Amino acid sequence: MNDRNTAALLLRAARRANAREQFMGSLLRRFQELEDYNELQIAEKLGIQASDFPRLALCLRPRRNNFADDVAAISLRFNCDAARLANLIRVVESAEVMQMAETGTSEAGLLIAARKRRERCEKDKKDAKDK
């Protein structure tokens, strides 16, 4: 297989990665939808070669607990501006959080609800003891 074939295969694979949350492709696709950008415009915004776009989509998404280092590693790999990449990811993540809050399926929301109930139970027990 020649380079052209490999590029075509990578492009197809990247499109498939777009549907998987664990990959950068899903973030890039979501950003495209949010900002009405095409792939070329995003590549330009990030300062990467258009031919590197499918490869960026095939990278794993930065972890929340290691965000800065992960973004730095990805930006180093593609020689792009880490701040711009971080900004793009934050825009998408903020939109996701807002969407979750609207639909009421936020993980954080569920945790808060659970904590409140436990707190209330503990408070009730404490009140009973005091009496």
Place this chain on the structure above:
Amino acid sequence: MIDSAKLLDLHRQLLAGSRTASEEIAAMLLAPLTGELRHDFPNFDPASVCDGVTDAILDYSANPTSFHSQRGIRLDRFLRKNAWRNVANILRGEKRRRQREQTAAEMAPVVELHPAAGNLLQDEIAKRQRKQQQELDSLYSPIDKRVQELRQGGERRTEEFAKVLGISHLSAADQRREVKKAKDRIDKIICRKKGVSE
């Protein structure tokens, strides 16, 4: 040629949390594995083969602990096996879909040809053909017959009728007028004949 040592190194990076190793593994293995599996599935859609390979690589990248290097199997062989299974599943799904479509196609005419209902479509066609033949039989002039045949075939362009009537040299407006006259005349003849036969 796949560099096994480099691949193992990328696997270790992925296990250590690297975000970019998945991309390097895909770039390294996508083409050779797709090429190999296209040999295994020569009559199957190459795009689906590529999807099977892609899914194997993406599944592994999202969960690198699914591969155990200690078991003595190489990563590229492990991914090839998973990709083969994916392609076989896609193929099985395709076969099932085709079978369902075929069954549905075989079932459909049974309803239409049920003896109690009769074949409505064929009856309709036969009736129309009979009527068209009667119309043609009622015309004597071969030119009129040709004009009527064109009408029965759904022709609506004035130029085509003008050719048959031999008036192509006239202006468009004159052609339109003459074609209309001819059609009206034919309708009248058919109508009269119908009246006589009824």
